[in-house]
Amino acid sequence: MKGCGLASAVRTLTIFPFPGQESESPATTFYWFVPIGAFLGGLLYTVALLCQPLGAPLLSGALIIGLLAYFTRAFHLDGLCDMVDGFGGGWTKERKLEIMKDSHVGAFGVIALIITLFLKVAAVALLVERGGLITLVYVPLFSRFLVVAQAVCNPYARKEGGTAGRSVIEGRLRHVLVALGWVVGAFFFAPLVTVAAMAGVGVVVTLAIAWHARKQVGGVTGDILGATVELSETAMLVVGAILTPLLF
Numbered sequence: 001m002k003g004c005g006l007a008s009a010v011r012t013l014t015i016f017p018f019p020g021q022e023s024e025s026p027a028t029t030f031y032w033f034v035p036i037g038a039f040l041g042g043l044l045y046t047v048a049l050l051c052q053p054l055g056a057p058l059l060s061g062a063l064i065i066g067l068l069a070y071f072t073r074a075f076h077l078d079g080l081c082d083m084v085d086g087f088g089g090g091w092t093k094e095r096k097l098e099i100m101k102d103s104h105v106g107a108f109g110v111i112a113l114i115i116t117l118f119l120k121v122a123a124v125a126l127l128v129e130r131g132g133l134i135t136l137v138y139v140p141l142f143s144r145f146l147v148v149a150q151a152v153c154n155p156y157a158r159k160e161g162g163t164a165g166r167s168v169i170e171g172r173l174r175h176v177l178v179a180l181g182w183v184v185g186a187f188f189f190a191p192l193v194t195v196a197a198m199a200g201v202g203v204v205v206t207l208a209i210a211w212h213a214r215k216q217v218g219g220v221t222g223d224i225l226g227a228t229v230e231l232s233e234t235a236m237l238v239v240g241a242i243l244t245p246l247l248f
Helices: 006-013 026-054 057-071 075-089 093-101 107-130 135-153 165-170 173-187 192-217 222-247
Strands: none
Touching (some): 026 107, 057 107, 075 107, 075 222, 192 222
8 A cells, every 4th residue: 555645544534544555645535535435424424314303403513523623633623713813813934833833732722623513513403404415425525625725726835844744735737637536527426506506615625724824824734734625625515505405
């Protein structure tokens, strides 16, 4: 498995162990982000199916989102908190990046975390109640594509490097194209109108984060990539929950 990036991608994006050596170039993990997102989505879909007969959609939503955070080690939620703290608490680029690197979470980050989790739980509860469970497969799948595009299409903000530095610097168009190929293949099995609408809002959110990140710190960091996953997922879940009774 050395060099293909699969083992590194699984260990980076999930809590699950996986055999194989680490990839020589961290950017090769981008090839596998979408399949891993599909795997996570499949797990959520299975849990949602098991919870549906209970008739407790809010409880089901909390369990599903809690499991997603556990399966991913709350990796992206941590990035969201750091990004919001940095953007909200710093006056200069250097200070924003310094705050984002701090392991402590401030008030801005806590507020963003609470609102994000609340929206996710409420949206998934509606999906469970309204029978739109299949969309749960596509949200993690597409958000992982968006984070690949975000990493490849933006400069890295830290001059001194960082955890995600090599991945961003070594990311190339081929990584996006392979990730896009996975997405196109998955779309053949999707409720097209709903998933297309969800994907569209995910793209808008990702572009907004990219624009804001360039304005604030001149590019992206690992925290900003994590925030891209969380905020795009939240927006897509909300749109999916709204559209489900209209299109299913």
